Amino acid sequence: MSGNGFKQIGLWIDFNKAxxxxYQDGxxxxxxxxxxPVESLRRQDGEGNDSTKFTSNNNHTSNNEYRKNNISQNELKEYFKILESKLQPFDDILIFGPGTAREQIKNRLREIKSFDSKWISVQKSDKLTDNQLLAFVRDFYKNESPAVR
Structure with a gap:
């Protein structure tokens, strides 16, 4: 990804993609x-519902929530680490999107010393089309006064 000289960016994020x-000069x-990389539901060939593993016998179930949660958390950490490296060159970061992913990435960035000098703003938004994404970022930075930061 080349920054093309951009110093202000918007990051639309949910748990599936970002x-x-x-943004620069309008x-x-x-x-x-x-x-x-987060996969909310993984099934191997032959599995029935989420609690039954490789058998049609309902008496034999495996529901290892701890293992599933651990895998999910590791995938989420990997996803955020990828995003951290991509956000590093930018000074102004607008994080927006549905759900809680935007708050989680903001909290993670605040824990990283190299992001201390960066301006980070968080806004709530719904799922947006590509044109709506562009308009959201344009409107935010157009209306945001540098004196507010």
Missing amino acids: HIIG SVEILETVES
Whole structure:
């Protein structure tokens, strides 16, 4: 991903993917889309529902929530680590999207010393089309006064 000289970006994020949108002097463009490695439901061939493993016998079930949660958390950490490296070159970061992923990435970035000098803002939004993503970032930075930061 090349920053194309952008110093202000928008990050639309949910647990499936993230869009990085660059902004400079009223111009916006989607720089990159990052797919999440988090898989909410994995099944192997032969599995029935989430609690039954490799058998049609309902008396034999396996529901290892701890293992599933551990795998999910590790995948989420990997996803956020990928995003951290992509956000590193930017000074102003707008994080927006549905759900809780935006708050989780903001909290993680705040724990990293190299992000201390960066301006990070969080906004709530719904799922948006590509044009709506561009408009959201453009409107935010157009209306945001540098004196507020």
